[in-house]
Amino acid sequence: MTKTDAILLVEDDSEIGDLISRYLQTHQIDVALVADGAAMDAALARREFDLVILDLNLPGENGLSICRRLRADRNLPIVIVTAQGEDVDRILGLEMGADDYLVKPFNPRELLARIRSVLRRARAAFAGRDETSSRYYLFEGWRVDIMAHQVTTPAGTKVALTSAEFDLLYALCERPNRVLTRDQLIDLTHGPTAGPFQRSIDVLISRLRQKMESDPKNPRYIQTIRSEGYLFTPQVVRA
Known part of the structure; x- marks a missing residue:
């Protein structure tokens, strides 16, 4: 991590917010602490x-609503931190566009590891991939711009993806017409810090289908292979 890493912490409990801020600042992270959605927008x-x-x-606008709104406006990575530990809350957070999820109470070292992992994934779209000989993946009118981190439909409309969604699509484009297990997709997208939330791959697949398939319940591009994993069916061309 470098001092250029800037994180916006949206936490209404000032004691917890101060503890997280101080810990991250000792690891050369610039932290701005705000207490609600309005203060977040201003920051x-x-x-x-x-x-x-x-x-x-x-208070006021809840975190899930804020997460949905952030995801609609920008590709800024989001890590949800909450005392709500039920699976339904975790899944809702991921479906709203969060890149990772951590339940209170937690070890600050784990939060730091999650932050680093999410930032690495987000930056991989810009650093490293632009060194490849190909900039685009093309399939059936779709265009995946590796350097710009953009996906364009056959009609020319840009599709907003989270960094986790883009990483998953990138992994699928790299390996078309090949069955990939959940464990393989976790290794390709999350890496060794994936944590206990392996089912998040299913959530990401569902989110990609919602954004890319004309009929998400009967997907054309990303097919489920029962008891095996997922298959990306298009013929992909590098350009």
């Missing part, structure tokens, strides 16, 4: 951040 208007840490239980 985002003033400066750019590399990642948002977002509590779900906030």
Whole structure:
């Protein structure tokens, strides 16, 4: 991590917010702490951040609504931190566009590891991939721009993807017409810090289908192979 890493922490509990801020700052991370969605919007208007840490239980607009709104407006990575530990809350957070999820109470070292993992995944779209000989993946009118981290439909409309969704699509484009297990997809997208949330691959697949398939319940591009994994069916061309 470098001092250029800037994180916006949205946490209404000032004690917890101060503890997280101090810990991350000792690891050369610039942290701005705000207590609600309105203060978050003001902070985002003033400066750019590399990642948002977002509590779900906030005064006024709740974290899930904020997460959905952030994801619709920008590709800023989001890590949800909350005391709500039920699977339904985790899945809802991921479906709203969060890149990772951590339940309170937690070890600050784990939060730091999750932040680093999410930032690595987000930056991989810009650093490293632009060194490849190909900039685009093309299939059936779709265009995946590796350097710009953009996906364009056959009609020319840009599709907003989270960094995790883009990483998953990138992995599928790299390996078309090949069955990939969940474990393989976790290794290709999350790496060794994936944690206990392996079913998040299913959530990401569902989100990609919602954004790319004309009929997500009967997918054409990303097919489920029962008891094996997923198959990306298009003929992919590198350009």
